[in-house]
Amino acid sequence: DAGVIQSPRHEVTEMGQEVTLRCKPISGHNSLFWYRQTMMRGLELLIYFNNNVPIDDSGMPEDRFSAKMPNASFSTLKIQPSEPRDSAVYFCASSLSVGARPGEQYFGPGTRLTVT
C-alpha cells in the first residue's frame, strides 16, 4: 500500500514568494496532521483535520500560514509570503481516528523548504 505522499520533496524559494506544500494521506485514514521540524524547535504540530474539517490550528505560527483539505485524499499547506525563518522540514501525517490509538500516525517523507 502507498504511504503518505508529499510534494514537492524539496523547495527553494525567495523571501516573499508563495509556497504550497501538498499531501495525500493513506487511503482510508480520516485524520491528517501538518508538522514542522527544525533543529531549534523540534517537531511541532501546526494543524490537524478530522474528516476534512480543521480541528485545531493553534500551532499555525501566523496568518501567513493557511491549510486546506478539500477532500479526503488531498491537503495543502500554504505560506504567503514566505520568510527565511520558515525554512524547515514540513511533514504531513495521517491516521485513523476511530479504532486506533491517537499516537499511531504515519508520516510522509517531508518537504524540505529553504527560503532565501
Place this chain on the structure above:
Amino acid sequence: RKEVEQDPGPFNVPEGATVAFNCTYSNSASQSFFWYRQDCRKEPKLLMSVYSSGNEDGRFTAQLNRASQYISLLIRDSKLSDSATYLCVVNPIDSWGKLQFGAGTQVVVTP
C-alpha cells in the same frame, strides 16, 4: 519547561550491547505514550506504543511509570541498524491527536 524532555545523547553503544534511556513528561493527565524512531533526514516512524504494564517487541522493551511521569526504552543486543534518534511521544487525555514530541535521544551503535 518543555512538556516532554529527553536526554539528547548521543548514546554510543557497542554492537551487541544494551542501551536504555528515559523521557519525562509534565502533564499528569497524559493518556497515551509512544516511541518513534527517526533516521537522519527521514520521517519519524512509530516504533512502539507504551502500555501501562510495560511491553516488549523483540529486542525493544518500553516501560511506563505514571507516578514518576517517565517512560523508558531499552534496546537489547544492539544492531548497527538501531542507530537513529528515538522520539518520546505523549498524547494528553484531553487532546486527541495533538501529540507532544520530545526532541529525541540519539543512539549510535558502533561495530
